Amino acid sequence: ETGVTQTPRHLVMGMTNKKSLKCEQHLGHNAMYWYKQSAKKPLELMFVYSLEERVENNSVPSRFSPECPNSSHLFLHLHTLQPEDSALYLCASSQAAGYGYTFGSGTRLTVV
């Protein structure tokens, strides 16, 4: 399988739940990103990993916790979310930080 794969595609969770989003890339890229996209808003950068090291954390609340165990996998661990966290969460990868991205299809998250 090629490209950037995100799972699950859809997720509904209660405010007290703990869940994780998964992203996997088979492109040999060295940088991976998490973005949040809310309705009628631009893409919001959450985290940047370059060579498995976090290089940017864009003032994201601690209820979002990223993990990058290797250059092919990226996780976003979620706990005690709020309804305003409902959004499309997009993973992307690039050859190196700051170069063109390949995006996954996203996870549509609904917090109830």
Added chain:
Amino acid sequence: EDQVTQSPEALRLQEGESSSLNCSYTVSGLRGLFWYRQDPGKGPEFLFTLYSAGEEKEKERLKATLTKKESFLHITAPKPEDSATYLCAVGGSEKLVFGKGTKLTVNP
């Protein structure tokens, strides 16, 4: 600070009515300017990368051009299936900086 401004925010065209989308940018050390297409509920799909002023790229009905301050995405004789949000981004440092996008609607 790198910045990207896209205009218009929304554009409605009749099928076959050609037009252009604008992306104005400021960046320190341009690594590339990128155009993406995004359909509702899906991730952005890569269209073009432009690296230097004067460069042009084409794909079907789309043509992207680049100057030192802006890029245009020209749409020739659009079809309803071209309806989407078009995103522009510039690469200059550790990440791409995205514009807010132009939502294009092409009516049959």
